[in-house]
Amino acid sequence: xxxxxxxxxxxxxxxxxxxxxxxxxxxxxxxxxxxxxxxxxxxxxxxxxxxxxxxxxxxxxxxxxxxxxxxxxxxxxxxxxxxxxxxxxxxxxxxxxxxxxxxxxxxxxxxxxxxxxxxxxxxxxxxxxxxxxxxxxxxxxxxxxxxx
Amino acid sequence: xxxxxxxxxxxxxxxxxxxxxxxxxxxxxxxxxxxxxxxxxxxxxxxxxxxxxxxxxxxxxxxxxxxxxxxxxxxxxxxxxxxxxxxxxxxxxxxxxxxxxxxxxxxxxxxxxxxxxxxxxxxxxxxxxxxxxxxxxxxxxxxxxxxxxxxxxxxxxxxxxxxxxxxxxxxxxxxxxxxxxxxxxxxxxxxxxxxxxxxxxxxxxxxxxxxxxxxxxxxxxxxxxxxxxxxxxxxxxxxxxxxxxxxxxxxxxxxxxxxxxxxxxxxxxxxxxxxxxxxxxxxxxxxxxxxxxxxxxxxxxxxxxxxxxxxxxxxxxxxxxxxxxxxxxxxxxxxxxxxxxxxxxxxxxxxxxxxxxxxxxxxxxxxxxxxxxxxxxxxxx
Ligand SMILES: [Zn+2]
Numbered sequence: 001x002x003x004x005x006x007x008x009x010x011x012x013x014x015x016x017x018x019x020x021x022x023x024x025x026x027x028x029x030x031x032x033x034x035x036x037x038x039x040x041x042x043x044x045x046x047x048x049x050x051x052x053x054x055x056x057x058x059x060x061x062x063x064x065x066x067x068x069x070x071x072x073x074x075x076x077x078x079x080x081x082x083x084x085x086x087x088x089x090x091x092x093x094x095x096x097x098x099x100x101x102x103x104x105x106x107x108x109x110x111x112x113x114x115x116x117x118x119x120x121x122x123x124x125x126x127x128x129x130x131x132x133x134x135x136x137x138x139x140x141x142x143x144x145x146x147x148x
Numbered sequence: 149x150x151x152x153x154x155x156x157x158x159x160x161x162x163x164x165x166x167x168x169x170x171x172x173x174x175x176x177x178x179x180x181x182x183x184x185x186x187x188x189x190x191x192x193x194x195x196x197x198x199x200x201x202x203x204x205x206x207x208x209x210x211x212x213x214x215x216x217x218x219x220x221x222x223x224x225x226x227x228x229x230x231x232x233x234x235x236x237x238x239x240x241x242x243x244x245x246x247x248x249x250x251x252x253x254x255x256x257x258x259x260x261x262x263x264x265x266x267x268x269x270x271x272x273x274x275x276x277x278x279x280x281x282x283x284x285x286x287x288x289x290x291x292x293x294x295x296x297x298x299x300x301x302x303x304x305x306x307x308x309x310x311x312x313x314x315x316x317x318x319x320x321x322x323x324x325x326x327x328x329x330x331x332x333x334x335x336x337x338x339x340x341x342x343x344x345x346x347x348x349x350x351x352x353x354x355x356x357x358x359x360x361x362x363x364x365x366x367x368x369x370x371x372x373x374x375x376x377x378x379x380x381x382x383x384x385x386x387x388x389x390x391x392x393x394x395x396x397x398x399x400x401x402x403x404x405x406x407x408x409x410x411x412x413x414x415x416x417x418x419x420x421x422x423x424x425x426x427x428x429x430x431x432x433x434x435x436x437x438x439x440x441x442x443x444x445x446x447x448x449x450x451x452x453x454x455x456x457x458x459x460x461x462x463x464x465x466x467x468x469x470x471x472x473x474x475x476x477x478x479x480x481x482x483x484x485x486x487x488x489x490x491x492x493x494x495x496x497x498x499x500x501x502x503x504x505x506x507x508x509x510x511x512x513x514x515x516x517x518x519x520x521x522x523x524x525x526x527x528x529x
Contacts, residue, residue, distance in 0.1 A: 013279045014270040017167030045276045045393075048172035051217025054179050054189045071397055072296035074344040079284030091282045091343075093291055093392055103392040104282045116298035133281060 005105075007087075008083035008128040019046045020058050026133050029124045031063040044100035065122035067094040067135070072106055072114050082128070094120055107136040108126050135138055151241035155185025164258040169270065170201045173257035178216060187251065193241055194252030195220040195386070196236040199227040203270035210389040210518045211256075211271055218388050221251040221408065232256060236470045247412065248384060273390040285428070286351060288391040288516035290343035295347075295397035297345055300446030304345055306342035307430040308336035309449075311349050311472050313457040313465065314427060320459060320500040325355055325475035346494025350430040350472075357477025359487050377493045380415070380507070381524040382480050383408030391516040398446075402511055402521035403439035412523035415507060417442050420524075422508040423456075423463070424485040427470040436511055459492075459500040467492065467500050482512045486523070493527040 015023050025032040034043040038055025042063075049056045074091035078084055092106035092114070107123060108114050118137045125134035157180030159173065174197070177445045182189055207454050209223035222243045228235040231443040233256060240252035248390050293307065315331040319323035331339075331349055339348035369376035385401035388394050394493070411418055417423075417440040427433045434448040443451035455466040468488035471481045489508035491497040505527060 010281070011274075011278055013274045014265075016169050016270060016275075018172060020276060043270045047215055048175040049179055049216070051215065054182065054216075056176075056179065059489055071291040071298070072342075073287050073290035073346075075281060075287060075290075076340070076344070077286075077342045079286060080278075080280060080281070083281045083283070086281065089281055091287050091291070092279060093295075093397075094466050103277045103280055103390070116295065122227070127279065133342070134280075145484055 002107075002125060004086050006126040006129070008082055008086055010128040012128060012130045014046045014115070018048060022046055025055075025060075025132050026124060029131075031065045031096075031122050031133050032060045033096065033100060034058045035061045042098035042100055043133065044096065044102050063097070064097045066098040067120050067121055068097050068134070069106065069114065069116055069118040070101060071116055074114075082120075083101055085116075092120070092135065105132065105134045107134060109137045109139050112137065112139060149238070149245060152239070153237070153245055155181045155183075155187065155447065157181030157184060157234070158522065159257065160263050163260070164262050167259070167390065168259045168301030169203050170257060170259050171203065171212065171271075174201070174212055174255055175216060176221070177257050178255050180251055181247045181255070184254065185496045187386065189217065191268050192218050192253045193220050193252055194222040194240060194249035196224050196226050196240060196254045198256045199225050200256075200258055201263075201349075202275075205269060207389055207515050207519070210386050210515050211273075213386045214317055214389040214518075215272070217336040219395075220249065220253075220384050221383070222252070223384065223386050236299065236355065241357065246382075247453060248382065248408075257462055267316060271389075277392065285516065286343045286346060289351075289429040289431055290346045291391050292394075292397050292435070292517055293332065293345050293429070296431060296446075299398055301448055302434075305333055305337060306449030306452065307345075307350060307434060308333045308347065309452055310427070310430040310433045311336045311347075313452075314470040314472035316473075317458060317465075317467055317500075320467070321469050321474065322499075324469040324473050325353055326469065326473045331397055346429060346431075352428050352476035352481065354469045355475035355477050357480055357484075359477070359480040359483035361486060361490065363482070375494045375496075376528050379523060380526045381409040381413030382411075383412070383522045385520050386518060388518050389515055394517065398435065399423040399515040400435055400513070402436055402513060405520040406436075406440050406509070406511065406522040407522045409509070413507075413526070416525055417509065420507050420509045421464065421502055421505040422467065422489055423465040424508055425470070425508045426482055426485060426511045426513040427466060427472050428476065428481070430472070432450050432513055432517065433465075433470075434436075436513075438485060440509070459497070459502050464492075464502045464505075467497070467502065482514075483510070486510050489523075489525050493525055495527070 041097035383405035
């Protein structure tokens with residue numbers, strides 16, 4: 001699967017000045033999100049202001065890179081032709097331990113079935129020649145949502 | 149018309165911006181106006197924007213509301229060139245007068261790059277969803293459906309039955325794309341899996357087409373030849389653009405939109421003679437039935453069992469076949485639900501007239517269960 005992903009010809013992220021720190025961190029295998037210094041919420045995707053309190057005093061902070069799968073879909077007929085060679089790939093919604101949800105590609109642990117509620121961990125992966133914050137299910141990390 | 153302007157914002161003009169998205173400029177100037185007014189962001193419940201948000205060619209209000217964390221109950225693009233700003237103000241005033249919202253943010257902003265970016269479409273969904281293989285609406289609705297299915301432990305056949313009913317009703321509409329091609333629950337389940345758990349026949353078929361309606365005053369309506377159909381109530385709500393930003397995956401903005409429409413019309417979901425529900429995917433109808441309060445969350449399957457959704461049944465639902473049976477002529481697809489409701493309330497629907505149809509619920513839905521409008525229509529007294 002990983003080789004198939006690397007060789008895809010697919011659209012990469014359209015980064016802007018504001019979102020560049022996020023993608024730079026991903027290049028070095030780290031996941032960062034914004035944190036609002038006004039109300040304390042973590043924010044993803046990156047914005048010019050906090051969508052909770054509209055403070056523009058935001059800092060980049062390191063995220064744990066862990067989360068829980070809120071939903072997923074196995075894509076058999078991709079809408080984008082570039083993804084056809086990887087058909088059968090899984091897209092999921094990951095609730096990060098810090099709070100916000102992000103959409104990502106989900107790599108199953110071995111040949112285990114993917115389920116809503118699965119614990120996942122970031123697994124930076126080369127997709128079409130770029131590093132993306134892909135996630136992998138980690139059955140040994142059940143009930144992450146109950147962690148403090 | 150009575151309305152007051154209570155806050156203003158303005159950015160210092162610059163010849164060039166570098167690397168700034170229009171969304172950032174909109175955020176900065178909106179912040180200035182809202183804080184000038186002494187308001188909290190959450191008090192904004194109306195949003196009027198211009199069409200020129202460069203990195204967002206479609207779903208502009210939803211994209212702006214998602215970025216700002218707003219959940220407006222009235223929203224619009226005002227595309228009147230240099231008259232857009234002034235045009236926003238009276239539109240805000242009539243929306244407030246109509247009880248659709250209380251406080252409206254009217255905002256226009258633009259960036260000005262020396263070299264226009266190579267890709268014109270640089271909105272958040274393009275940056276943070278598309279690179280992961282999540283292009284198109286199918287995946288978003290598959291994610292909504294999987295979340296609903298898992299949370300309430302619902303068998304896939306329950307969703308498939310919605311498509312089967314749409315195909316059944318399409319057999320009474322010679323204009324429907326699936327006329328003459330009925331499908332059973334088994335047929336739906338046997339159709340190819342597109343993005344799990346969505347089967348091909350649970351997804352609308354794109355077609356060419358069109359819809360139009362004429363709206364006039366009650367006084368003028370009395371002098372025209374057609375039996376008028378009255379607008380009794382309306383509601384609207386926007387919560388997000390991308391499915392990853394949805395406040396809930398199992399209940400949508402139609403819930404508050406329908407609540408407002410029912411409240412304005414002084415009626416309840418149970419009193420509707422026709423449910424004309426937006427059905428881009430089977431999951432959309434399932435969630436709408438639950439959000440309308442027709443049954444508890446997760447119980448649409450039990451609610452459907454034993455009911456007849458045909459024009460001659462106990463619970464007529466999408467009697468034209470819905471978009472699942474009729475086909476989806478792009479944006480006009482949603483309007484087919486409106487046109488069918490008007491036909492039924494005029495009592496002149498050929499071959500599928502609901503007996504004694506007095507009230508209809510019409511729902512519209514956009515993006516990824518993001519943009520919602522509900523109407524309650526009534527037959528002339
Ligand atoms: Zn904040």
